[in-house]
Amino acid sequence: MARSRAQLALSTRLLNIGLAALCRGGGVDRAELILIDAIRLGLPPDVVTYNTLLAAHCRAAGLDAGLAVVRRMRDAGVSPDAVTYNSLIAGAARRGLTVRALDLFDEMLRSGVAPDSWSYNALMHCLFRSGHPEDAYRVFADMTERGVAPSATTYNTLLDGLFRAGHATNAYRMFRYLQRAGLPVGIVTYNTMINGLCKSGKVGYARIVLRELGRTEHAPNAVTYTTVMKCCFRYGRFDQGLETFLSLLEGGYISDAFPYTTVISALVKKGRMQEANAYCELMIQSGSRLDNACYNTLIHMRCQEGKLDDAFELLNMMEVGGLESDEYTFSILVNGLCKMGQIEAAEKQIWSMEMMGMQSNVVAYNCLIDALCKSHEVDAAIKVLHSMKLRDDFTYTSLVHGLCKVGRYHMASKFLRICLHEGNNVLASAKRAVISGLRSVGFKNDLRKVRSALYMSRLLRS
DNA sequence: TTAGGGTTAG
Known part of the structure; x- marks a missing residue:
């Protein structure tokens, strides 16, 4: 007996739910086999079916695997929609393919598919992460000009992007603005702020925001604690960091490998290999990917x-x-x-x-x-x-120290000046080694040049 | 579908 259109639509919906569940569990291949069966039984896949598969392929095998799904959907007479493009842009972003993400966005506009806030968010995220904050701001401006309302994710992405671009103070101001204006501020926002403030050296402010979070209705999660833990290790509060990890572990709050990798590398840095090994075992036993x-x-x-x-x-x-x-x-x-x-x-x-x-x-x-x-x-x-x-500060610090150690102070002073000229710097100990070395061998001309280069670089930095 | 983890100099 022929099925009605309504029955078919319902069946496709059920099919999509099943495929999504399979894909979530990593069973993309199984999902593909089921799709073949469904088509054989006369069940028509729709745009949601293809988008589900596309997202899974993109995640598992990369952008090209996602594009292969687009070709299949076009062959089946199904047109890509905003969700299709959003998944592709996110897939490109995940692998750092900024230019391809931008191309996909253009293609989206050319094909008359209207970008939604997800499209803009994904593109902004990609641009910030690949070190192009100015382009990301332009995308945000474009979004508002086109009347697409920013979502909570948009604000969080902007905050994270401001920190990445080195504008911690602006991020902090924006955070306060969001609060005053009653715009969405959730656990992701708090975590973004705490992380950004810690990494930019504003630990005091990070503490203020953390305390504030404790007074809100938002519950701190494993991300919050991993962030705090990392911050402790970074600023020499090793025991506090370890305690934070243990409270996560004892409370059963660890659901992935992030807290383990954080604590293991801190322990390795300290030379506490036995404990590091013990947590490695736990990480492997936990079954986390x-x-x-x-x-x-x-x-x-x-x-x-x-x-x-x-x-x-x-x-x-x-x-x-x-x-x-x-x-x-x-x-x-x-x-x-x-x-x-x-x-x-x-x-x-x-x-x-x-x-x-x-x-x-x-x-x-x-x-x-x-x-x-x-x-x-x-x-x-x-x-x-x-x-x-x-080249960076590490490059020159190693070389300058190395040259001083073998008594080649003239060469060391030359590289120190090149380094400062390039806008890099070396550790204070390396500067001291050059100056005292030049003094000991009486290279007055080099000494004068180095002092003036150091003075200039201090001026330029302040 | 936005937040957390991994490497180097003294």
Whole structure:
């Protein structure tokens, strides 16, 4: 008996609910098989069906997998809607593909699909995270001009973006404005504020906001506590940080690997390897999905223990599990190899990183420079420095210290001046080493030049 | 569908 249109629509709705549940549980392949069966039974998939699959594919395999779903939906005569584009833009954002996110937004406008607040939020988020705050502000302006109402997410994204762009004070003012104007301020807003204030060094303000949160109806969650914990570790309140972690653990509030990775890396930094290992076990037992950050934390721990074979075994496990090593992985391995005196192997890691087309990884290079300097191979270190696309304070601190240690004060003063000229800086101890070295050998001309460069850089910074 | 975790210098 033929089914009525209403019956078909109902069946499609049920199908969509089932597919969404499967996709949530990570069963995209199973969802695809069910869709094939449904089509065979004469059940027509609609835009929601495809959007559900698209979001899951995008999350699991990336943007191109999402675009493949768009082609399939077009072939089936189903037109993409705003949700389709929003998922694609979010998929591009997740993998840092800013230009593609912008292209998708343009395509959306060209095809006559009106962007909603989610489209704007996703695009703003992407632009802030990739370091383009000015473009993100323009997107916000465009959104208001087109009469799309900002949502709570919009404000939270703006606050986070202001912090990322280094405008902590403006973020704080905006937060107060949102409160005064009765605009949505929720737990995500509080967490964004506490995190941003901590990271920008405004711990006092972070404390004020945290206390305020305690007086609201919003319950602090695991994100709040992980943020506070990290802040404690950052500012030397180790025991308080550990206590925060233990209260999360004992209360059964941990639902993912974030608190574990935070506490493990703090313990490793302190050299408390036994406890770090114990929490690693707990993290693995908890059944939380282990992502790059987890593996990197574990690899770093093994490196610090001097167990390089175990570290590479973990790298292998990570890759077999479908994860790709990232810039952190490489820096950790290069550092581990250097610290074990295997400089040649470290150089090989850097080459393979370059071969992979990974963007210039300053930290990995810095580790190599530091190791070369510590083994008195300063000329090799200088060569590495020249091959770097980007240099920072760490680069120059290591080199300047290294040059001073071998008594090459003229060269050290030259690199110190280059560093200041580039807008970088070195640790005070490195400056002292150069000045006292130049004094000891009587290089008055260099001493004068360094002092004037230091004076100029202080002026420019203030 | 916005918030939290992972690497380097003294």
